Amino acid sequence: MKLDGVKVLDLSLFLPGPMLTLMMADHGADVIKIEPVGEGEPSRHIGLSTNGQTVWFRNTHRGKRSVQLDLKSAQGQAAFWTLAKEADVLVEAFRPGVVDRLGVGYEAVKAVNPGIVYCSISAFGQTGPYRDRPAHDLAVEALAGLVALNEGQDGKPAMPGLMAADALASLTALSGVLMALYRRTQTGLGDHLDVAMLDSLMAWTPNATGPVFAQDRANVPKAERSWGGAAMFNLYECRDGRWIVLGGSEVKFAAALLEALGRSDLLDHARQPPGPGQEPLRVFFRETFITRTQAEWEAWFEGRDICFAPVRTLKEAFADPAVAARGMIWRDAAGNAVVGTPLLFRQEPGRPDPKAPGLDEHAGQVWRTLS
Template structure:
């Protein structure tokens, strides 16, 4: 059924990073046992709902089993110890110190099952001055520097549209878990993973913050090629108040577009430094894109070899031909779900189904 058939996972995580990581394992055949408090994962209550389940919860917890345990009770602790003895992976996302107080930190769990791969997901790690500092995605993006370049034209940071720190943590945790499982095949021994949102997010700045990494100045959006300072890597308003994006870096795309627009005189500006040196080119493109509607530009660009895209909202994106062609939005059991991003030729994975009801497998 999937690459992870035979792998069993205990998942005590809530909300986004941990559930995303374990869902990707469940999609590939792992048996994921979601341990929930009596009230359930708070994501169960997040609107909107479809087919009597939260869309958020279903899209991050499909294919899992749900068991409610009170880990402050002896009965709950005993049941979890019994499960721990039989599983391959243990994932938790509590604040540092909680699992130790409950009696299920790595030392305690590995004493029961030395082969277990144990992953803790937190904002800033299990030790250190920031370990107990509360934070969700926005705060982590602020502290990594990313929020400083998620700014408008006036330089004021705005709330990001993507929970990148959460997603980076989930992907990094998944990668580490799979690495540890491969390593266990060689050593027979499990391992402990201290996965943090902060550390997962920080390496994503390598392409924009080279100067700061080397000890120099931080990037500023208006003068950085990937952040709005380049004319051909930018967003432009159209006549109908919508937007289009140019996502080109290569000069061939600059040439193709400016030749088509009969402004070959501006081609050298495409090679200029980002920021003020490209200002004239940015102004020209802004004025040009304002002369047609977004959809008129889509039609105009159809036969042009230029890295161009209309800016779609999520409803438009999910209804697009590309999503349909790739089968990325699946309707099952009366509800819609986004299909797995990881696909294998010979192991298609588990069919998409519902998320478990609370304590369905208790």
């Protein structure tokens, strides 16, 4: 597999770091999860469980090895340094300054292992005025302006449906780690990667920054393309209380839809910029889609070249045969559902290991290997 032979120490907790190292483990990396003494990784105890493990933990730690270490003790420190000297990658997600106080910061590790790729993930980065501010995903999304963009039809911000700050920080970190590993093949030297959740969110706003950069004003979400200003990029309620979306605002899709509905006379509204000029078209769609059930509209749209989708629950999404066909859901030996890997290589495909480790399960194995 692509990452065979790469050794990773994962000191991170919760979601961004563990997802980064999960993707590496799926493609051959040997990931040793360094868990705090006591209850270990917090996600072992958060949310629903099946067969003695939480779904969250199983889907972020399968295929890894678990070792508990107390980095404040002499014994824990000695064990850490034994591992760090042979590692290729180290991932940590403490608040800035914590690893230095523990004596395991980048400079200390680099001194004994110059090739280490040391990845620090935090809410606001290792520098800057927010450096020491505590935050999880929601607070970071709020400070990034994204919660305000997630405005409901009542004009009030709504809770985000995805931990976007966690997700984008994880993917940013994965990209940086792989870049640093590639560069190391040329220089022999590692690097320190400083990934901030806030930075990772801000980097993904090009489609939203028009009003900010061009007109020095705040967004008006319901008047803009991505959040309801475009009739062909919008949510519509059906007769049974369920919803559908139109998800492509290109004029060709509007022309195909309006012709099929017998209202080509409304096409000029689809050519208007997002906002009030498209309101007559939005009204027509609201009045039209409320006349049939979601299932009836699914059948009606079948075979038509129009961007359409039913609004599903997550349960319905994972039950879709298309998701299974892409390998995005499978079962471990005990029958537990496990999310697959989205990285599909033709050569050397990933081979995700469905088994998640017990707490400190691999301590003996790891120490025997290093002795």
